[in-house]
Amino acid sequence: EVVKDKHGIQQVVLQNHRGASVRVSLYGGQVLSWRNDRGEELLFTSSKAIFKPPKAVRGGIPICFPQFGNRGSLEQHGFARNKVWVIDKNPPPLHPNDSIGKAYIDLLLKPSEEDLKIWPHSFEFRLRVSLAADGYLTLISRIRNINCKPFSFSFAYHTYLSISDISEVRIEGLETLDYLDNLCQKERFTEQGDALTFEAEVDRVYLSSSDVVAVFDHERKRTFIVRKEGLPDVVVWNPWEKKSKSMVDFGDEEYKQMLCVNGAAVEKPITLKPGEEWTGRLELSVVPSS
Numbered sequence: 001e002v003v004k005d006k007h008g009i010q011q012v013v014l015q016n017h018r019g020a021s022v023r024v025s026l027y028g029g030q031v032l033s034w035r036n037d038r039g040e041e042l043l044f045t046s047s048k049a050i051f052k053p054p055k056a057v058r059g060g061i062p063i064c065f066p067q068f069g070n071r072g073s074l075e076q077h078g079f080a081r082n083k084v085w086v087i088d089k090n091p092p093p094l095h096p097n098d099s100i101g102k103a104y105i106d107l108l109l110k111p112s113e114e115d116l117k118i119w120p121h122s123f124e125f126r127l128r129v130s131l132a133a134d135g136y137l138t139l140i141s142r143i144r145n146i147n148c149k150p151f152s153f154s155f156a157y158h159t160y161l162s163i164s165d166i167s168e169v170r171i172e173g174l175e176t177l178d179y180l181d182n183l184c185q186k187e188r189f190t191e192q193g194d195a196l197t198f199e200a201e202v203d204r205v206y207l208s209s210s211d212v213v214a215v216f217d218h219e220r221k222r223t224f225i226v227r228k229e230g231l232p233d234v235v236v237w238n239p240w241e242k243k244s245k246s247m248v249d250f251g252d253e254e255y256k257q258m259l260c261v262n263g264a265a266v267e268k269p270i271t272l273k274p275g276e277e278w279t280g281r282l283e284l285s286v287v288p289s290s
């Protein structure tokens with residue numbers, strides 16, 4: 001189903017037969033909502049979010065490309081999240097498992113003249129967003145170099161998970177990893193052996209993690225399983241009290257209800273030669289836990 005938001009931008013709603021749903025905006029190719037079959041929203045969106053270009057909506061899953069954060073000369077998190085994508089009616093085939101039994105939409109982003117002035121590399125970015133019968137949400141990004149010289153980029157699925165309370169969650173799967181701390185001049189540290197819990201601002205890039213990370217929410221008795229492929233790093237972000245107050249599109253207390261856990265390729269940029277394609281995949285699911 002294709003609907004229009006109040007600014008005239010198209011949104012695609014995917015549904016499975018059990019009543020789970022996903023909403024994707026063509027603005028940024030951004031997933032704005034993911035609901036389970038009980039109608040519960042699983043992604044966080046700020047009550048102060050501004051649904052008006054030229055800024056990405058504060059919540060859901062903005063796509064950071066061709067730059068993550070401010071590690072480069074482009075605007076923070078790159079331009080892809082601030083562009084209007086188109087529906088790709090005839091995408092090159094994916095593996096049949098990526099289609100069978102799924103509701104999905106294919107989107108496409110190509111650079112405009114203006115984009116080429118700030119980042120002079122021709123690419124085709126194909127995004128498939130799919131909702132499986134069991135409610136899994138999958139995002140598959142395929143980025144192709146259609147230029148005659150190589151280019152490099154960094155990338156993240158900036159995933160705002162909705163949680164009960166930041167003091168009630170823990171992340172497993174990042175123990176003992178090295179990380180870059182954005183709050184300390186991007187210095188490198190090593191995580192201890194325990195699951196990650198939260199009591200202050202966090203803004204870190206965990207390096208070369210395993211492909212599965214779990215986010216346990218004790219109060220809601222559920223666990224998000226984040227599975228990734230082609231994305232070596234995991235960005236963990238929570239702005240906490242002080243930074244929340246400085247963001248116009250974020251409520252002062254909302255840091256308690258969100259946690260960003262982002263499949264990403266940050267430390268080592270991806271390089272594509274002419275004609276080459278990169279694939280980065282993210283699968284989110286939720287399981288009950290005690």
Ligand code: BG6
Nearest residue numbers: 069076077158182203204235237
């Ligand atoms: C995080 C960055 O991933 O995104 C933070 O590491 C940043 O430094 C945050 O503040 C939000 O970014 P933005 O541009 O969406 O406000």
